[in-house]
Amino acid sequence: MTLAERLDEAERTRTAIPQVVSQSGADADEAYRIQEALVARRVGRGERLVGLKLGLTSRAKMAQVGVDQVIWGRLTDAMRVEDGGTVDAGRYIHPRVEPEVAFRLDANGAATAVAPALELIDSRYADFKFALPDVIADNTSAAGFVIGAWQPLPAGLDNLGVLLEVDGRVAQIGSTAAILGDPRRALAAAATLASSAGVRLEDGWVLLAGAATAAVPLAPGAHVRAVVEGLGTASLRAL
Ligand code: OOG
Numbered sequence: 001m002t003l004a005e006r007l008d009e010a011e012r013t014r015t016a017i018p019q020v021v022s023q024s025g026a027d028a029d030e031a032y033r034i035q036e037a038l039v040a041r042r043v044g045r046g047e048r049l050v051g052l053k054l055g056l057t058s059r060a061k062m063a064q065v066g067v068d069q070v071i072w073g074r075l076t077d078a079m080r081v082e083d084g085g086t087v088d089a090g091r092y093i094h095p096r097v098e099p100e101v102a103f104r105l106d107a108n109g110a111a112t113a114v115a116p117a118l119e120l121i122d123s124r125y126a127d128f129k130f131a132l133p134d135v136i137a138d139n140t141s142a143a144g145f146v147i148g149a150w151q152p153l154p155a156g157l158d159n160l161g162v163l164l165e166v167d168g169r170v171a172q173i174g175s176t177a178a179i180l181g182d183p184r185r186a187l188a189a190a191a192t193l194a195s196s197a198g199v200r201l202e203d204g205w206v207l208l209a210g211a212a213t214a215a216v217p218l219a220p221g222a223h224v225r226a227v228v229e230g231l232g233t234a235s236l237r238a239l
Helices: 003-013 028-044 059-065 132-137 185-196
Strands: 049-055 071-076 085-087 096-105 111-121 142-147 161-166 169-175 206-211 223-228 232-238
Touching: 003 028, 003 132, 028 071, 028 132, 049 185, 059 206, 071 132, 071 142, 071 185, 096 142, 096 161, 096 169, 096 185, 096 223, 111 206, 111 223, 142 206, 142 232, 185 206
Parallel strands: 049 206, 085 232, 111 232
Antiparallel strands: 049 071, 096 111, 096 206, 111 142, 161 169, 161 223, 223 232
């Protein structure tokens, strides 16, 4: 089996695997090619690319996973959960949720709207432990995302309060300033990363700018809500 196949199998069978990509000696560039092959398998099964995500754009996230470099991954339509919708926590290995800001892009990578968002991440590696090439190849732990109501771009996005609530209690507190200093920096970063990988942005694609706080485990039965000051909320319930 190729490394992309191993990661794909791990996801489909909900079985964590060892850090096979860093163990193989692959560097970050090779890891992105593995990610591309992994997502191509999903597309081959009928999924459609709907956007990109940045990861590890905040210190809180870098510290949580011990990798200190911004990374990016691909989003497909199968990962989308409607706002207020439900997910089966049992479909994942060890799911976590984190509050984010999402942009809607045009084909040039400019933002046409912004929304509060929740990302569901699920590392395919045992104990949620990985080195940089592992997490890149694993499509940066992408598993699902919820987009709240799209808003016109406000004058500033750089210092809005962010909460992650679980069952009505505050589990994480942060600020959009934690995301690259200003989440709008995610736009240029995504355009650069995508063009260096030969990815053509499409009108209407979503860009997840990265989490503003550390992630929290998603337990069955939990109701999780991201609140971004001035933008609104995005929520899901886990079965
Ligand atoms: C890597 C993905 C991180 C973010 O928003 O920082 C990420 C991980 O924590 O497993 O999506």
